[in-house]
Amino acid sequence: MEAGPKLDPERESAILGATLELLAETGYEALRLDAVASRAKASKATLYRHWPGKADLVVAAIKCFKQEDLAQGVDTGSLRGDLMATLRGVRELMSGPTGQIMSGLLVAVQKDQELAEAVRTSMLEDKQGVTQRMLDRAVARGELPADTDVSIFPEVAPAMLFMRIFVYGDSVDDAYLDHLTDDILIPLMARRFGG
Structure with a gap:
C-alpha cells in the first residue's frame, strides 16, 4: 500500500496514534486527514504518499495498535488453553x-465501500491467518x-462477545469464556466434522 520511501517508525507511530485518537473522538465519517496531519505534525502529502485514502490509514492504525495480535504468540500447549487466551485478548x-x-x-463499513473493502482484505485476512495457526x-x-x-472461531466467538458486550x-468474565470455549466452540468444531 505504501508508495513513497518507508516512514521513520517514530513518525509513522505519531501519525497512526493521531489517527486512532481522532477516530475515537470523531468517528470514522467525521475523520479528516488534515486533522490527522495537524495532530501528528505531518503534512497531508506525507499521509497520501503512504496511505492512498482514509480507509487505508484507519486500517493501518488499528492493525498497528494491536500489532501484538491476539493469538500470534499464544501457544499454551492445548486447544482449550489457546482458545481461552485468545478470547481473553478479544x-x-x-x-x-x-x-x-x-x-x-x-x-x-455499511456506508463506506472503500472502508469495507480495506477492512475485509486486510484485517479479516489477518484474523484468518491467526486462527489457522x-x-x-x-x-x-x-x-x-x-x-x-x-x-x-472467527465467525462465532467475536459475534458472541460483541452481542454480550455491546x-x-x-x-x-472468565466463567463466560469457559462456557463459550467448553460448551460452544470446542463441541462445534468437533461436531461439525464428526468428532
Missing part, C-alpha cells in the same frame, strides 16, 4: 477504547481433525 480489545472504535467502524497446532497435537473449518451490556 475481551480486552472489545472492552477497551479500541472496542468503541471497532463498534463505530461496523456502522461505517491456532488450529494447525491443535491438529498437530491430535485435538482436532485435519479438515476442521478455520472459519468457526448489545446486552453484560460482563464477560
